[in-house]
Amino acid sequence: MEKINIAIFVSGSGTNCENLIKYFADSQQVRCALVVSNKPDAYALVRARNLGVETAVAAKPQLNDAGFMMPLLRDRAIDFIVLAGFLPLVPDFLIDAYPRRIVNIHPALLPKYGGKGMWGHHVHEAVKAAGETETGMTVHWVTPVCDAGEIIAQYRCALSPEDTADDIAEKEHQLEMQYFPQVVERVLMQTFS
Numbered sequence: 001m002e003k004i005n006i007a008i009f010v011s012g013s014g015t016n017c018e019n020l021i022k023y024f025a026d027s028q029q030v031r032c033a034l035v036v037s038n039k040p041d042a043y044a045l046v047r048a049r050n051l052g053v054e055t056a057v058a059a060k061p062q063l064n065d066a067g068f069m070m071p072l073l074r075d076r077a078i079d080f081i082v083l084a085g086f087l088p089l090v091p092d093f094l095i096d097a098y099p100r101r102i103v104n105i106h107p108a109l110l111p112k113y114g115g116k117g118m119w120g121h122h123v124h125e126a127v128k129a130a131g132e133t134e135t136g137m138t139v140h141w142v143t144p145v146c147d148a149g150e151i152i153a154q155y156r157c158a159l160s161p162e163d164t165a166d167d168i169a170e171k172e173h174q175l176e177m178q179y180f181p182q183v184v185e186r187v188l189m190q191t192f193s
Contacts, residue, residue: 004192005033006184007078009086012120014044016084016105016176021051023181030188033076038063038088066093073097080191082184083142087119092144102142103187105180107172109154110138114147124168127159134158135168137175139183153183 006024010017017035024030035048035055045055054076062068070093073081083090083104090102106114108123118126127135136156141149155175159168 003027003031004029004079004188005031005077006080006082006188007034007036007073007076008032008044008048009036009038009081009083009090010042010044011037011039011087012042012044012085014042014047014085015173016180017044018047018051019177020082020084020181020184021048021053023185025051027185030185033078034073036072038086044085060088063088064091066091069094070097080188081142084180085120089144089146090142095142095144100141101191103139103152103184104142104147104149105176106138106140106147107135107169107176108138109134109136109156110140110147110151114138116146118147121165121169124165124172127168128163128165131161132159135172137172137179139180139187152187153179155179 008017008020021032024032032053035053036058037045038059040057048055056072081098081102113123113126134156136154138154139152143149157171157175
């Protein structure tokens with residue numbers, strides 16, 4: 001069987017990106033073929049290169065240019081896209097080219113704390129401000145509407161009133177490290193079986 005080539009889209013430090021690359025490093029079925037960032041200084045690019053994965057930068061003009069993005073992905077035979085802390089909206093032409101083949105991780109229990117402006121620490125601060133007793137992570141399909149795609153999986157953790165936004169972030173991040181690669185693998189096996 002041909003390996004399933006995935007591209008990981010990132011904007012930040014890349015802990016989830018690194019976790020995915022390591023998780024699939026010895027896989028007979030899945031290959032992390034490309035890491036794409038909208039930021040040339042994203043530390044995720046360093047992590048990917050250190051693990052031997054090709055990287056590319058697609059700032060907003062390139063990201064929204066089908067003439068740039070489609071050959072980038074096609075030339076590497078990319079079958080599936082995983083957003084792992086990728087902040088820009090994915091352009092419609094990519095969603096059309098990869099129907100139900102793009103997933104995103106979100107650091108809250110959608111539909112709560114999703115949408116414009118809800119990323120990274122903003123999410124955890126909002127969860128804290130609302131006095132939530134739990135938080136978690138969501139993996140969902142990517143659609144043209146931010147954070148509105150069908151939910152694939154959610155994992156929860158309890159919060160205490162004493163938890164700071166940093167504590168909430170840490171608890172949620174542990175869920176990502178534990179479950180995100182497994183969810184991606186499950187989706188890939190269902191999609192390409």
